[in-house]
Amino acid sequence: MNRGEARRDRILAAALLEFAENGYRGASLARIAERVELSQAGLLHHFKSKERLLVAVLDYRDELDASKFDMTSAGGIDALRALVGVVEHNARMPGLVQLFSVISGEAVTPDHPGHEWARRRYRRLRADMAAALRRGVERGEFRADLDAEAHADRLIAMMDGLQTQWLIDPDRVDMAAVFRGYVDDLIALLRPPM
Structure with missing residues (x-):
């Protein structure tokens, strides 16, 4: 990694923390610049606007997630177990989960700079999960009559809902354990009859 890439990564990591702590609207470019020992003008040299920085942080x-968990080639039970791995990883990264939750909540309004990112992300996730479930059907792991799109929607809803509950009450909600149990139940439900 060259010096410019290293600085870019430092800026993104600092901006990720700032957005996670304060949301998009409350985040300050001056505080991000201070975290990486740059002037605000220096920060804007790398990212021309707060909107561009947010989209870069979201990407x-x-x-970071994609480098740890490849959902595009996994299928069937392996894909569902990989999702459990994602949730277990997220349970160790509350700042990242908070960023996602805050930005996703803010991005429901069409004028938010993260709106299109969120739309593309959910469409990609639904498509990837549905494809992974269909690969499970092709492998004979899951029933042929499963509705892959509906189950993909439910998996995403479960993950996002658990993240919100866990962020609000981490002492009472064991996000990883609840999701692991949900996936175990789903695998049992989707298996073909013997």
């Missing part, structure tokens, strides 16, 4: 967060 950076997705790249």
Whole structure:
């Protein structure tokens, strides 16, 4: 990694923390610049606006997840177990989960700079999960009559809902254990009859 890439990664990591702590609207470019020992003008040299920085941070967060968990080639039970791994990983990364939750909540309004990112992300996730479930059907792991899209929607809803509950009450909600149990139940439900 060259010096410019290293600085870019430092800026993205600092911005990720700032957005996670304060949301998009409350985040300050001056505080982000201070965290990485740059002037605000220096920060804007790398990212021309707060909107561009946010989108870069969101893409950076997705790249971090993708580097650990490849959902595009996994299928069937392996894909569902990989999702459990994602949730277990997220349970160790509350700042990332908070960023996702805050930005996703803010991005429901069409004028938010993260709105299109969120739409593309959910469409991609639904498609990837549905494809993974269909690969499970092709492998004979799951019933042929499963509705892959509906189950993909439910998996995403379960993950996002658990994240919110866990962020609000981490002492009472064991996000990883609840999701692991949900996946175990889902695998049992989707298996073909013997």
